[in-house]
Amino acid sequence: MNSQTIIAEIESIAALDIGQPDCKLINPVLIKEDGTFSKFLDTLTNETEMAISSDKILMMLLPKQSVLEEYLKLVR
Numbered sequence: 001m002n003s004q005t006i007i008a009e010i011e012s013i014a015a016l017d018i019g020q021p022d023c024k025l026i027n028p029v030l031i032k033e034d035g036t037f038s039k040f041l042d043t044l045t046n047e048t049e050m051a052i053s054s055d056k057i058l059m060m061l062l063p064k065q066s067v068l069e070e071y072l073k074l075v076r
Contacts, residue, residue: 005031006040007063007071013051021051027075031067037074048075 008028015022026049028040040050063071 007031007037007067008040010057010060012054015053019053021053023052023054023057025050025052029071029074037070039074 006028009026011024013022013024029037030040031037
């Protein structure tokens with residue numbers, strides 16, 4: 001919704017009510033416009049799991065191997 005590209009593991013969770021978060025992003029990483037990677041919201045929190053409503057996710061796809069390797073270097 002704000003043109004950010006985020007790579008993360010994603011897991012479905014039970015929403016208690018309509019409109020509440022129904023997905024969990026695990027180890028989200030922001031891919032910046034210059035192609036560098038940084039942990040998502042790392043200046044604001046140490047949390048590595050974040051709830052999100054699935055209607056906020058515009059697309060999901062498998063990353064290229066090189067992107068996956070860069071992501072894993074940052075989160076493992």
